[in-house]
Amino acid sequence: MLMTQQAILSRQELTDASDALIELSQVTRDFGGLRAVDHVDLTIRRGELRGLIGPNGAGKSTVFKLIMGIHSLTSGKILFNGTDISEMPTWQRARLGIGIKMQIPCVYGELTGYENMRIAAQNYMKNNEIKGEIERIVELIGIEHLLLQEVNNLSHGQQQWLEIAMTLLSNPDLLLLDEPVAGMGPEETAFTAEIIKRLNENGFSIIFIDHDMEFVRQISKKVTVLHQGATFAEGNINEIESNKEVIEIYLGSDSSEGT
Amino acid sequence: MDNLKNFKKIDSEKITMLVLCIVFLLFPLIASAYDVLNMSYFFSMVFLSMSLWLIWGLTGIFSFGQTAFFGVGAYAYAMISMNFNNNTMTIVALVGALVIAWILALLLGYFMFYGGVNDVFVGLITLCVTLVMATFLAQSAGSQWKIGSVLLGGDNGINNIPPLSIEIGSIQFSLVGTYQYYFIILVLIGFYLFLRKMQHGKMGYSFVAIRENRERSQLLGYNISLLQTLSFSFGGVLAAFSGVLYVTWGGYISPSAMGISAAALPVVLVAAAGRNNLSGVMIFTVLYYFLSQKLSVSGSEYALVILGFILIMVILIVPKGIVVTIFNALDRLFSSRRRRDANDTASDTKQAGTY
Numbered sequence: 381m382l383m384t385q386q387a388i389l390s391r392q393e394l395t396d397a398s399d400a401l402i403e404l405s406q407v408t409r410d411f412g413g414l415r416a417v418d419h420v421d422l423t424i425r426r427g428e429l430r431g432l433i434g435p436n437g438a439g440k441s442t443v444f445k446l447i448m449g450i451h452s453l454t455s456g457k458i459l460f461n462g463t464d465i466s467e468m469p470t471w472q473r474a475r476l477g478i479g480i481k482m483q484i485p486c487v488y489g490e491l492t493g494y495e496n497m498r499i500a501a502q503n504y505m506k507n508n509e510i511k512g513e514i515e516r517i518v519e520l521i522g523i524e525h526l527l528l529q530e531v532n533n534l535s536h537g538q539q540q541w542l543e544i545a546m547t548l549l550s551n552p553d554l555l556l557l558d559e560p561v562a563g564m565g566p567e568e569t570a571f572t573a574e575i576i577k578r579l580n581e582n583g584f585s586i587i588f589i590d591h592d593m594e595f596v597r598q599i600s601k602k603v604t605v606l607h608q609g610a611t612f613a614e615g616n617i618n619e620i621e622s623n624k625e626v627i628e629i630y631l632g633s634d635s636s637e638g639t
Numbered sequence: 640m641d642n643l644k645n646f647k648k649i650d651s652e653k654i655t656m657l658v659l660c661i662v663f664l665l666f667p668l669i670a671s672a673y674d675v676l677n678m679s680y681f682f683s684m685v686f687l688s689m690s691l692w693l694i695w696g697l698t699g700i701f702s703f704g705q706t707a708f709f710g711v712g713a714y715a716y717a718m719i720s721m722n723f724n725n726n727t728m729t730i731v732a733l734v735g736a737l738v739i740a741w742i743l744a745l746l747l748g749y750f751m752f753y754g755g756v757n758d759v760f761v762g763l764i765t766l767c768v769t770l771v772m773a774t775f776l777a778q779s780a781g782s783q784w785k786i787g788s789v790l791l792g793g794d795n796g797i798n799n800i801p802p803l804s805i806e807i808g809s810i811q812f813s814l815v816g817t818y819q820y821y822f823i824i825l826v827l828i829g830f831y832l833f834l835r836k837m838q839h840g841k842m843g844y845s846f847v848a849i850r851e852n853r854e855r856s857q858l859l860g861y862n863i864s865l866l867q868t869l870s871f872s873f874g875g876v877l878a879a880f881s882g883v884l885y886v887t888w889g890g891y892i893s894p895s896a897m898g899i900s901a902a903a904l905p906v907v908l909v910a911a912a913g914r915n916n917l918s919g920v921m922i923f924t925v926l927y928y929f930l931s932q933k934l935s936v937s938g939s940e941y942a943l944v945i946l947g948f949i950l951i952m953v954i955l956i957v958p959k960g961i962v963v964t965i966f967n968a969l970d971r972l973f974s975s976r977r978r979r980d981a982n983d984t985a986s987d988t989k990q991a992g993t994y
Contacts, residue, residue, distance in 0.1 A: 448858060450854070450857075469857075470858060471858075471861055472862075474857065474858055479858075480858055486852065486854070486855045486858075487855070488847075488852055489851075491847070499844050499845075499847070502841050502845070503860040503861065504860070507841060546859070
């Protein structure tokens with residue numbers, strides 16, 4: 381197992397780290413006695429589209445929360461655009477240009493879609509630009525019909541869309557998508573994959589978490605596998621998929637997870 | 640363009656407020672001096688409810704501390720104005736009282752919100768601060784308790800506090816009677832318009848974002864602690880202003896204005912009226928004080944009993960608040976068009992489902 385892990389990791393070292401957008405080095409987080417994230421190194425280059433996969437409880441969402449500062453680091457360091465953000469409060473990281481779509485839709489349920497987007501937008505632009513920018517994003521994703529409704533009345537999938545749109549409004553350098561297609565049907569999933577690819581082509585650097593390997597294959601060339609809080613493997617999607625140990629931890633432990 | 644659409648959209652709330660505004664601006668012409676005096680008192684107390692609307696209704700900070708700042712404003716004004724003992728210095732006393740209250744609210748807010756205190760614990764801390772202050776002032780009866788030459792007076796409080804005076808050139812007049820009435824109502828209208836504008840602007844939406852979901856708002860770049868402290872401190876200033884108006888109206892303040900029933904009253908008023916809606920909160924506050932004065936003629940505290948009953952009914956039947964529900968019902972009654980209108984644009988016109 382170690383051999384494979386090293387072989388795959390060494391390939392990563394060949395890539396040029398000078399245009400790194402975000403660098404996690406030896407990032408660790410303990411919850412009580414439990415080590416949720418264990419010395420994870422992760423470097424995302426500018427313009428990269430990276431999948432983060434692994435079985436349940438592998439620490440994927442926790443890594444996102446550490447990047448956003450929702451949880452503090454037990455040890456390690458996070459560099460974003462060359463700045464050390466390890467100790468920065470969440471709101472400052474958001475202002476620096478990291479946007480996140482959480483696993484469970486996290487929107488303002490009592491407000492309308494438009495108000496949600498307004499709140500998402502107003503920290504990042506002048507007042508007179510808000511309306512135009514919202515219209516642009518809404519058109520891009522195709523959710524015009526959600527703007528006037530109270531968000532509590534929207535379906536789970538629609539709330540996901542809204543949240544992605546809200547995240548985009550801040551025009552983030554780095555976009556963190558935690559299970560962007562959870563609860564979506566096949567057509568919606570394909571559409572989401574298309575959107576994510578298009579966003580990446582437009583210059584957004586994206587890390588996303590997903591269980592659905594089919595979806596991961598559709599959009600990402602490169603993936604990182606987490607297992608028990610540590611980086612287990614990293615590399616090209618085809619290599620990862622044919623890696624027996626990955627298949628074993630990923631499918632073997634709980635085969636319902638992989639489909 | 641949003642603003643234009645907003646302006647065109649007439650609803651029962653706007654009509655009601657416009658009518659009330661005109662009626663009360665003309666009120667001294669048609670009413671007796673006694674009624675005008677009473678209205679001044681009711682309107683003074685509206686600022687206290689307004690302050691709670693700002694921090695609780697809009698920002699979601701539940702506070703029992705508004706009467707503490709009411710008391711700070713009242714006592715500070717009394718101290719400064721009576722120490723100077725000079726009518727022209729009452730404006731200085733007003734400003735001084737507001738600044739003192741603002742600094743205290745800023746400090747308390749800073750320690751709470753930067754210390755990560757939230758929700759029910761803010762309610763507890765502010766209640767404790769209020770009660771400590773009331774208890775301290777109640778035991779300050781001895782002659783050793785004085786600031787400058789003015790005794791704190793313990794349970795008896797302070798008497799003969801001078802009204803506000805304004806000096807323009809050589810003309811000097813005290814804000815009493817009708818003058819005081821117009822001063823209060825003009826400031827009230829000013830604050831009402833300012834707060835409504837703020838509510839639908841960037842600041843208002845930032846506060847609403849915090850009320851609705853703090854974690855989400857952080858992820859969208861909102862500095863929660865700073866915004867909460869700002870809202871709380873501005874609420875403190877409004878409450879202190881209410882306190883200053885109260886003492887300039889009655890010339891009297893005592894610690895009972897901060898006691899536990901006084902501290903609970905604004906919370907109950909705002910909750911029963913509909914805490915998200917500023918107009919509703921203002922109307923209901925005036926109604927309550929009006930009613931409580933009418934009932935006080937027959938002795939005992941019937942108004943509080945009735946208010947308690949109303950609150951229970953509100954929680955059971957119309958959780959959005961009594962005045963808000965009436966507004967909504969009127970809107971449905973008088974314009975079937977309105978629903979379609981609300982679909983023209985959801986922009987800024989429908990905040991937090993209040994109207």
